[in-house]
Structure formats: structure tokens, C-alpha cells
Amino acid sequence: MDAVYFLVQQMMFFSIPLLIVALGGMFSERSGVVNIALEGIMVAGAFTSILLISLLQSGMSGQILLLIAIAVAIVTGALFSLLHAYAAINLRSDQTISGTALNMIAPASAIYLARMIQPNGVQQVQFTNTFRIEKVPFLGDIPILGRLLFQNAYITTYIGFIIFGIAAFVLYRTRFGLRLRACGEHPQAADSVGINVYKIRYAGVVISGALAGLGGLVYVIPTSTNFNATVSGYGFLALAVLIFGQWKPLRILGAAFFFGLMKTIASAYSGIPFLRDLGIPSDIYKMVPFIATLIALAFTSKRSQAPRASGVPYDKGLR
């Protein structure tokens, strides 16, 4: 039973960032802009916020510092994604190309800046993890559930769930959500009823940037003690989650937990007896999400739920 608790607690560390980033990607793609820059934006968000933590941690610690870092990660991600939004929306350039560019710029800049700012040209940004919550008061004492969710946890986990709830609500229950979906499916229709497609798409991309930036921080905090200008493909994995989840919040939640579980097993299986006995090496578990996505794509592509106008620049002049 301890193994299960351990597994679930660990799984949160891997699943929540995937969930947050994939939900971000959902807002971008459902507004009609493909965002393969999620990886780069995660790196950018993680870099500034971790750097901030490493600079402030001598005088500050715990949840306050984490909340400040979260704000910084969100703002960084949102600002960085503006580059993508400008290229994709105003200039109608190829969204894959500009996304690729961001994915290159972010880690290179992070290393460059880290080495310029830190003494001796060190590229890793070290930080002390003072953010883990041993046990949430009251809630942590609930039988079973308490140990699963409210012990050995981070507030980022709860933030992740809150974001999920808000995202689903915004997408399906609000005017903004309705208009966002219209822009991703049929921007000409949205335009003809007076919706500003450019504005909505900007909103979609910036939300994705904010969430991806946050996701970068959320990924690094529980899994490492330094930041080395990489989120090891997590942005791309989130993209896979988004596709596997068919651009729908609830399915994205499921996919994020499935992929997170695979990652958890890959990194922690040696600590869990029955998995250790299976003898499957960690590299195989790491491959599983990607292979699963490929297989899912192969079977569902004919009736894919991808937003129809996703990736297609909207040109007012051509309406």
C-alpha cells in the first residue's frame, strides 16, 4: 500500500505540469494557432522563476517565495509567447517555423544568461527546495485520500486542479470560450458576426504561454534541485497529451495522468517491488507515451477532433 501512495504522490509531480501545459496548448489551438513552442516557453518560464528563487532564497523561503516564482513564470511565459502570437497572427507566418524558432531561442538564451549572470559562467541554476508540504492540516488526516493527495505535496498540484476546473468552465460555459472555439473552427464566421479574430487568437496564445511558463516551473520544482535550461521534452509531451486528449479538457486530464504515470514508473520503478520484478527498463517506460500517441493517431486521424482552422493563418483581406 505504501508503494501505491508513493506512486500517486510521485505521479502528481509528473502529471500536473503536463496537465497545465496541455491545457495551455488547448487554448492556443482551439483559437486556431498551433503552438509547438510549448517546450521553449516552459524553459523560459522555468528559467526566470528558478533564477528568481535562487536569488531570493537567502532571505525568503516556503510558499510565499513559491507564489512569487509562480507569478514570474506566468508573466515570462505570457510575454515570451507574444513573439509567437505576433508571427502567427499579425504576420501570418508559418506557425511551425516560428514555434521551432522559440524552441531554439529559449534554452540557448537560458544558458547564455545563466552563464553571464552567475559567477564562473555556471550554467545550472541551483535552488533549495523549501516548498514541499509534509502534510496539509486536517485534509492530510483523511483516511486514504489524505495520504494520496494531501501529504508530501506541493501547492502547485492544487493549482493544477484549479486551473483544470477553470479551463473547462471557461471553454464551455463562457462567452469568451464560445468565441474562442468559433475562431478555431471557422474564423470567417466569427469575423462576420463582429468577433475580433486577431484579439481572440492573441488571448489564446497568451493563455497558452502563461500556462506553459507556469508548467515549466511546476515541472522543475519537485523533480530537481537545479535548472539546466531544459524541461527534457515535456513541452512536446504536453503536445502529445493535447492530441491524445483530442483537444478536450476531460480527456486531456486523463491523458496527462496516463502519460504522467508512465514517466513516474520510468523514474521510480526501482523503488516499487512489483515493477522492479517486471524488469522493464526505464527507457521503455519513457517511450510508451510517444508510442501510445502514435498508435492513437493512427487509429483516430480519420475522425480527428482537431480544430478545423488550427494552424491556418487568418487573413482579413481574404474573407
Next chain:
Amino acid sequence: MSDYIIQMINITKVFPGIKANDNITLQLKRGEIHALLGENGAGKSTLMSILFGLYQAEEGQILKDGVPVLVKDPNDANELGIGMVHQHFKLVHNFTVLENIVLGVETTRHGTLHMDEARQKVMTLSEQYGLLIKPDALIEDITVGMQQRVEILKMLYRDNEILIFDEPTAVLTPQEIDELMRIMRSLAAEGKSILFITHKLAEIMAVADRCTVLRKGKYIGTVDVKSSSPQELAEMMVGHKVDFKIDKQPAQPGEPALHVRRLSVEGSHGDKKAVNNVSFDVYKGEIVCIAGIDGNGQSELVYAITGLMPSTGEIKLNQAPIDHQSIQKRIKAGLAHIPEDRHKHGLVLDYDLQQNLSLKRYKTIEMQRHGFIRFDKVRSYAEGLIERFDIRSGQGADTSARSMSGGNQQKAIIAREIDIDPEVLIAVQPTRGLDVGAMLYIHEQLVKVRDEGKAILLISLELDEVFQLADRILVIYEGEIVAELDPKQTTPQELGLYMSGSKRQEEYA
């Protein structure tokens, strides 16, 4: 108050290279149905897009009730009470009918969507004007006719009083057209003012009070429909006395060239077949026309014969079966195809004219050696065709296909297809979007090919074209052939009955 609810005075709109609207004036009276007539490219849609705020005019002004107004975007138009049903419907396919109607003017409560009031208002309007809809059905699941009613309700829901209809009848059956006319009249009777864009004279005569005619971006005149005639309107539209008739002798059918039996094509939704058990022959030296309303399986039928879509059944070309052959082999066997969409299928727009003209020939002995293209041969071949078919372009064989005019693009396709020296030529809406001059040229070419003893299968949505060219008419309805008619023995009205499925010949039952 001014007699006119909307006036567009001296409107000029320039696009790179062309003056789409040149000093045009249009005055719409309160409560009238006003037709806007013109050929393709005359500037009708541009003018309406300006009124609806999609484009801004360089010169001229718009008056509402005699007061100058600015229409910068569709929101402004909406506030002025102007609504528009676009030729291509602007509906989100996976939204419900109700969501589509409220999109852009949603009612919210505490920040969340609140649909109850909207639903009530929509249903009231729906009853008031007899616009039958299913509010909770998805757009992709309802008929084209209902989609159009949704578009009309979108305008009414916004309390628009000036309603623009852009070519609304192109996608409708004759029955649906009658229904639409009835709806338009009842809207006008309730005090709505209607602008009706069309190039079909009969519809204007049936429903419009007045008619403004445009030609090549210029204003020609406005006439009272009751005191005018179709002939007068046609002359105003084209600019000279029009004799749409071309010289065509009776057909001399020979051997069967195209032989189709029990041909079926799966539908895209899986439940219903797009083409169902179709059998017919086309003989050498005749033009057989498949008549029908858009979307009744014509495209799929053509795709099946040409090999672009898989099918079951039997297809023979000059007695040789081709149904299991590749597209390339079918072309080699003598099947030529003037496609419905010249930009999608007909041309590689980024290739130049000579590459497009040799698109089906680059592999022939004379144009390649060991897999290497012989560029000199390609050029001389293209230049020959350019001269023979009078294809006009900026830089001759080197012109990028994208930069050519629609008429010349179509000429290039026709030149290429005719020069294959085909046994069977399939021509799908060969004059779509062209003006009368280009149309007549293409009709003449098709008759010439027929007279050389080739078989022609023509697919057309325009009844005028059907009666002009066909030696025999096959009527297609919901993927099935429902009648075979002799154009000399039948009338457009009778043809319409078959096209809408209300009538069916016994041998096709």
C-alpha cells in the same frame, strides 16, 4: 425621413490591379426587394462587402436614412441594422443551431452563457416567419436549406432591418427556391428591406421590385422590374445584344465510348451512398449532360470515373475495363477531365504555364530522356498550345499560373485536356465563374470536340448550359440517375421536377 433606408453613393473600391467598384451608386427603398444583377466579376459581392463593413471603400459614402454613416466592420453594420446571408454560409459546423445564432451577441449572466432568453426569441421568430429549425441540432447534421434558414434567423435575431442575400439560390432545389422567395416576400411585407444579389434573371422577375445592374465594376442603371423584361436586363448585364445560342448541329452518335454499370461510391458519412448503382453510356460524337442540384453525387461520380475516389461497379472506356486502373493509366487510355475546381485540381498555381500545360505529358517519350526532362521540348509544346488556344498571359510560357486571369487559366486547362486527344472528355462546370465571352468560347470548343467524334460527359448546375449543349440529359438525384431526357422534348420546369426528386421515370424507379 428619406425615402431610402440605405444609399451607397459613388462608391469606388480598388484592389491591386483592378477597380472592383468604379463610382457605383445604389439606393435601397424601405420595404422593397432590390436585386443586384451582374456577371461574375462585375463587383456585386465587393459592393455588398463594403456595405457590410468587410471592406472599406476608397471613395464615396454610405447614407442610412439620409445620414452619412461609417461602416468599419460587421459590428458597425449590425448596429445600423444591416445583416447578410453570405454565399458560403458562415456557420460553425460543430456548434448547435442556437449557438450559431447567438454567436457574437451572446446573453450572459454572472459571466456565464445564458441561453434561455435567446432560445425563446429564436423560437418566436422561427414561428413568425415560418423558418423551421432544430435549435439543438449541430450544423453539420442539418440540410443546406435549414442552414440557410439559420443564417436568416441570425439576421432577424439581431433585429436587422436591411437584409442582404448573396446568391442565395445557388445551393437550393427549385422547391427550396420557391420557399425562399415566399420568405423574402413575407420579410418585405413586415417592413424589412432586402438586397438580393444574383445573376439569374428569372428569380429577379419573380421576386424583385427594382433591379440595379453592374458590369465590369461600373454602374449601368436601375430599373423597375415590372416595366422591364429579361431581355433588357440581360443586355444591360452583358453590354451588348446577347445571343447565347451557339451553332450546333444535331449529334451523330457512334460507338459507345464510356460504359458505366452499377457504379456506387461510399458517402463521407458512411450511412448513405454518394453514388448509388448508376448505369449509363456515352457514345462517340455526343454530349451527355448530367443535370442535378449541387451535392447530389455529381462530384463523386466524376471522381469515381477518373479514379480520384474508389468505387464499385463497372467502368469501360472503348470496351476496355478501367475501373481498377490507376489515374495515370486511365489518362493514357484516353480519359480527359476538365475539373470542377481549377485551383484545387486543374492547376499547380506555383508552376508556370508550360509546366501546367505539360502536367499530363511530362513523362511521354518526346518530353523526357532517361527520366531527365527535355526543357526545350516542353517549351515548344507549350508555345504551340498557347498559340492554338489563344491563351493570354504576361510572360508567355514562363507566366506563373497564379498570375493568370480565371478565363485564361480555364483555357489552359481545356487546351491541355483537348490536346491529350481523348476518347472521352469529362467537363465539370467548365464555365463556372467566367463571363459570357469566355463561356461562349468554351461552349464552342466543346461542340468542336464532339464534332470530331469524341464522347463528352458534361456536368453542369446551370440549366441554360444544359439546354445549350446537351444532346441527351441524365438527371441525378441523391446519387441516383432518375431520368433520361431529350433536351428538345423537355422544359426546364419538367427537368426541375426530376432534379428535386419529385418525379422519377419508370425505368429508373
Next chain:
Amino acid sequence: MSKIRKSLSSMSASLVAILAGLIAGFVILLFSNPSSALKGLTTILIGGWNNGMKGVGQVLYYATPIIMTGLAVGFAFKTGMFNIGATGQLMVGGFVSIYVGVTWTFLPGGLHWVVALIMGAAAGMLWGMIVGVFKALLNVHEVITSIMLNYIALYGINYMVKNSHLFDSLKNQTVNVAASAVIPKAGLDRIFYIAKGRLNDPSAVNAGILIAIGLAVLMYIILNKTTFGFELKACGYNRHASRYAGISENRAIITSMAIAGALAGTAGTLMYLAPASGMHIHVEEVLAAQGFTGIAVALLGMSNPLGIIFSGLFIAHITVGGFYLQSLKYMKEIIEVIIGLIIYFSAFSLLVRDLIAKIGKRKTKKDKQSSKEVTA
């Protein structure tokens, strides 16, 4: 005339992207350390020449794999495919060539590296073909398939390296390949060197660059002179029209991705079998950067194989320049930032090119109208 104008306008677009990227890079240098920013910029621009003929040789050495990945991206571009999977194809090709290089020592000296090269290319080809098959037969977008395959390649290769005799667990990397599997220097080291006292200090350049240039020329001929290339480009421009004209678009997509994969696989072989460098596959969770640099190379070369030779040399040139930046207390990663920025700006410059083309067209249209030519 129009062709000259076309190539001029596309070249100007690349130059605009490069210029914008360099200016942005200069601004970063200014912010980091204003006093030596100008010197930094000139160091980047002088690139390989900072160190005489050895530096030039280093440029050729670094250019080799990125010309190949540039070709892999550019060739697929011509058929309308965005090959973001070059990095995975490169790793697969590199891994197989190392396997052959270490294991198949029974092959005679002159043949061993050739077989390793061919096997690496073949492996890359298969990896690229998967993308083509998914696109052609299952209609799955190539970017998605490629991203998934990149990571499958990464983890798969890590697994195979760790669990085979190829693994040097102390260094956490693959063991050296046999000497006979190393690509010969073909005398290039006797041209590109600097004298250090009485000894020559040669660069790492080898026959790989000749192979890369040869393959680029071959791709140019295939694309521009053959019926096969005509078909591939037709599919890239308009797959519907190509199908209509009897060209098998599925075949075109699959073969084009296979060729692209083979090119990227060759990039991997030329990288890992290069002499002197002691290149090995490190077991780490990072995708090979050369695959993504190839995107920049292809974009700057406008997907033209001959253009790609030059853009590959240019990117290598500033990369080598980046190494010499470190003496000015700048970090060499600035070069990667600049390359990323160049990609970003070339996304714009496609637009610049269209704009130039449009202006050109407007001119010809005006000419046409003034000569009163009636168009139907």
C-alpha cells in the same frame, strides 16, 4: 528574367533574416558587455578566419552534418512536408553507423566506412519513411509523427546503447568505432591547418564535406532536372492537382520522406564517424541540435540544395566564430540564440518574399494593362 528576379527576391529575404538575426545578437552583446560588443560582432562575422586555414577547416567540419540535415529538411519541404524529425533520423542513422563501425570489423578497410555510411543512411531512410507512411496512408500530420519519433529514437537508442557491447559505462557513451570505419581525411587536413612551430595543427575537416556537397548537387539535379523531381514538387505545391494529373501523391510523400530520412541519417553517420573529433553518442536526454539547425539552414537556403550548401557554410562559420567569442568573455550560446532568431525572422521573410513578388506582379500587371491587353 522572371527567374532571376525570383531568385534575387528569395535571396534578399534570407539576407534580411540574417541581418535581423545578427542585429538582435549584437543588441544582446551590447546588453551583456557594451565595451567589447563591436569586437564580439566582428569575431562572429570573421568566423573561421579567426584562426587561419585551420579555422576554415573547422567551418567545413561543422558544416558537414548541418548541410545534410538542411538537405533533409529542404528536400521534404519541396514535397510540402515539414521535416522536424531530422534530428531523430540523424540519431538513428548515427547509431546504426556506430554499430556497424564497432561491430562489423570483418569488412576490409576501404569498405568498412562505406558500408557503415550506407547502413546509417538506410536506417535514417526507414525512420523517415514512417513519417511518410503515416502521412500518406493515415493522414497524420508529419510534424506530430516526427516529434513522437524523435523521442522514441532518443529513448530507444539510449536503451540500446546501455544494453549492448557498444557502451562505455565509465564515460556514459559509446565506445570508439574501429579505425577502418572512420571517414578518411582525403588529404584535406594537409590544406586546412595552421603551423605550430614545426608541427602542423590540422583541422577536423574530412571527406564528409565532399560527400555532403556531392549529395547536395545530386539533390539539385533530382529536383530540377528530372521527371521525378517534377512530380515531387508538383505534390508539394498542390497535392490534389498532382493526383488529378496521375501522379501518385502517396508514393511521392513516402519516397520524399524516405530520401529526407536517408539524408538526415547520412548527417548522423558523417558526424559520428568523423575522425579526430572522437564523437560518441552520449547517453543523455537531449535531442541532437543539428537536426533543428538544419531547419535554419533549409530556410536560409530557400530549400534549394545549392543554396543549402552556402547557408550551411554560413551557419557553421558563425558557429565557429562563437567559439572565439569566449576569449571576450561572451558565452558561445549566443550563436544558438542568433540561429534561433534567424529562423524566427525567416518566418517573416517568407512574407517579405511574397511582398516583393507581389510588387513585381503588380508591376507586370500594370504593364499588361497599359499595353491594353484584354484578359478574359
